[in-house]
Amino acid sequence: MAKGKIMLIDFWASWCIPCRKEHPQLIALREKYKDKFQILSISIDEDLAKWKKAIYEDKIDIWKHLSYKSGNLQNIRRELLVFAVPLRLLINERGEILGRWEGANELFLEEIEQKIQKF
Numbered sequence: 001m002a003k004g005k006i007m008l009i010d011f012w013a014s015w016c017i018p019c020r021k022e023h024p025q026l027i028a029l030r031e032k033y034k035d036k037f038q039i040l041s042i043s044i045d046e047d048l049a050k051w052k053k054a055i056y057e058d059k060i061d062i063w064k065h066l067s068y069k070s071g072n073l074q075n076i077r078r079e080l081l082v083f084a085v086p087l088r089l090l091i092n093e094r095g096e097i098l099g100r101w102e103g104a105n106e107l108f109l110e111e112i113e114q115k116i117q118k119f
Contacts, residue, residue, distance in 0.1 A: 003093060004036065004093060005036050005038050005093060006036065006037055006038075006090060006091065006092050006093065006098065006115070006116060006119050007037075007038050007039070007040055007090070007091050008026070008037070008038070008039045008040070008088055008089070008090050008112060009040050009041075009042060009088065009089040009090075009091065010039055010040070010042070010086065010087075010088050011041075011042050011043075011044060011085050011086065011087040011088070011089075012041055012042075012043060012044070012085050013043055013044050013045045013051075013085050014043070014045050014047070014050045014053070014054035015045070015050070016085045016086060018086055018103070018104035019085055019086040020054065020058055021104075022086065022104075022109070023059075023060050025109050026039060026060070026109075027059065027060065027062070029109065029113060029116075030062070030063065033113075033116045036119055037116050037119075038063065038064075039064075040064050040065075040066070041055075041060065041063065041064070041065045041066070042065075042066045042067070042068060043065065043066070043067045043068065044085060045067060045069070046069070048067060048069065051067060084102065084103065086101075086102075086103065086104065087100070087101070087102050087103075088100070088101045088108055090112055090115055092119070098115050099111060099112065099115060
């Protein structure tokens with residue numbers, strides 16, 4: 001995590017229509033607040049080829065992406081109580097959770113922007 005920035009951890013999947021519909025708004029939010037805001041996306045996809053294709057189709061290759069299938073992320077879903085996608089966690093530079101949004105929720109973008117502005 002970059003010092004002096006807050007991070008949105010975005011749990012998603014290539015097959016999740018609501019996840020992908022919100023990508024343009026996440027891109028805009030990242031561009032608007034890039035000096036103090038970053039995004040980390042974690043995919044729960046089983047098919048890594050479809051996951052990678054979705055990243056490029058949605059033009060979200062401008063931030064870091066991880067797959068829970070690669071590395072040591074298998075337990076992250078259980079540890080962070082990720083039962084469905086989309087799920088977003090906003091954390092500050094100390095790792096404290098500032099907000100948690102589950103499911104398709106257009107209000108989360110407004111709430112995240114308010115929290116970024118306060119940061």
